[in-house]
Amino acid sequence: MTSKQSLREDMTAAMRARDTVRTGTLRMTIAAITNAEVAGKEARELTDDEVQQVIAKEAKKRREAAEAYDGAGRTELAATERAELAVLEEYLPTQLDDAELTSLVAAAISETGAQGMTGMGQVMKAVQPKVAGRADGGRVAAAVKQALQS
Template identity: 90%
Template structure:
């Protein structure tokens, strides 16, 4: 079963259960997948990996919105964003812990032989395929920066 089929079936189940947050979140995720399919010159069916990327992008939007609402003192809106984020995270690979991420970064640094901030691009290029959606790009960049400075 593809990720898109799974999203549709889960949305139907959420509608039957009258789970408004889950239904709305899955509906928005499916809309984002559909938009990605029709973007560009020709419509195409997304692969499971591409669907994962769309969901990851939606999750990042929720994370950033929750932070913005927290900063503005709008906790009720931040809580809504976090609830949607929790639903989306069920469809993403398990996120790397800080220790696991640090290990991958250290391996990439030794592979590339990079030293200092000038090698950050090389290290990022080496570590991104290994991370593959299991950590936010900002977290990866921060880990690489810390390892190269320390």
């Protein structure tokens, strides 16, 4: 079963359970997946990896919106965004903790032989496939930068 089918079934179950947050979040996510499928020159079915990327993108939007609402003092809207984020995180791979991320970065640095900030691009190129959606790009870049500076 593809991720998209799983999302549709979960949305149906959420509708039956009258879970409005979950229903709305899954509906918006399915719409984003459909938009990604019809974008470009011709429509196509997304692979499970591409569906995961769309879900990760939607999760990032919710995370950034919650931070923006917090900054503006709109705690009720931030709470809504966080509730939607919690639903989306169920469909994403578990995130790497700081120790795992640091060890992956250290391995990439030794693999590339990079030294100093000039090697940041090489290290990022080596570590991104290993991270594969299990850590935000900003977190990865910060870890690489910290490792190269020390």
